[in-house]
Amino acid sequence: MRWAQVSVVTTHEAADLIANILMELGAAGVEIDDPSLVNEYIDTGLWDYTDLPRAENTDTLTVRAYLPEDAQLEGRLLRLSARVEALREGGVCVGIGAISHTFVADEDWAETWKAYVRTEKIGERIVVRPTWEEYTPSANEIVIDMDPGTAFGTGAHATTAMCLRSLEHLVAPGMRVYDVGCGSGILAVAAAKLGAGEVIATDFDPVAVRVAEQNIAQNHVRGRVAALESDLLAVCEGMPPAQLITANIIADVVIRLLGDLDRYLARGGTFLASGIIDDRIKDVERAAGTHGFTVLNMLCEKEWAAMIMRRTADLPI
Structure with missing residues (x-):
């Protein structure tokens, strides 16, 4: 399979938003080429030698992602362009916002990423390792x-971490x-390895489901995790309710999901929602209250928030 390497020239303010859009469109990984980081590394003095020049323009950076070359590619590129313009119209400074793409072979792309991806301990117990x-x-x-080479998320992004x-x-x-x-299926795999008895991972994009299935098999949890x-x-209509529901998506989808949770979340269960940009936190909190949920805890990292919620009726008086 070939992949389209899609590049968006933008600003620091819009970088994470555009990266999130690309992930939603089915990107098989996202990287941000930020010249200011090169300057930071040079300034630390930790390198014994480097011939990299200092970047002069640090206001502009490039978000790159990889989309599969399939029948849906043209539509995804059109949706990307429309959503970048929607950010601009919504008051986000996207800068140039120029979008371009080129094609690379699967093996070439995977080898390129090996230079950037390393084993990383995310929490107290979870370690994410490239094979x-x-x-x-x-x-x-x-x-x-x-x-x-096959994942939509490896745990490095703040929302997933x-x-x-x-x-x-x-x-x-x-x-x-x-x-x-579910994207890459990383949260579903983590839940199973942490002891969950049954995990159902869902995604609207069939490419995401296929990738999640590969990662489920690779991590030997196929007996307890299914990607649908x-x-x-x-x-999940008609299935037993879950004690825990996770959704690492975007604020608008989290708000939509809150209206359906009563059918799928067991009494006393927990809803973990992430992918919420900081200027949408109040909107999600308001929607949670409207649907009878209380935010028990909120984690914030960079411009993102994750919320842990339970039904207000299930909380001790």
Whole structure:
């Protein structure tokens, strides 16, 4: 398979928003080429030698992502252009906002990413490892194998990292978990490895479902995790309710999902929502209250927030 390497020239303010849009469109990984980071590394003095010149223009950066070359590519590129313009019209400074793409072979793209992706410990226990690296876990660590050549998210983005850290405290042995908008399946895999008894991972994009299935198999949790194509939780209609529902998506979808949770979340269950940009926090909190939920805890990292919620009626008086 070939991949389209899509580049968007933009600003620091819009970078994470555009990266999130690309992930929603099915990007198989996102990288941000930020010249200001090069200057920061040079200034630390940690390199014994570097011939990299200091960047003069640090106001502009490039967000790059990889979309599969398939029948949906043209439509995805058109939606990307429309959503970048929608950000501009909504008052976000997107700068140039120029979009371009070129094609690369699957193996070329995967090799390129090996220079950037390393084993990383995300929380107290969870370690995310690319398969080409060796890593010996300590007694309490859980290793998740994720290759950027096939993953929509490896845990490096703030929204995913906050979810992984939260799962360490929320997952109980044998519990049922629904993961909405599963992308690479990393949260579903993490839940299973933390002891969940059954995990249903759903995504609207069939490419995401296929990738999640590959990662589920690669991490040897196929018996407890299933990836299904679905609009939010529609495919779970009639299934037993879950004790934990996760959704690392965007604020608008989280708000929509809140209206359906009563059908899918068990009494006393927990809803973990992430992918919420900071200027939408109040909107999500308001929607939670409208649908009878209380935000018990909120994690914030960079411009993003993750919220842990329960039904207000389930809380002790």
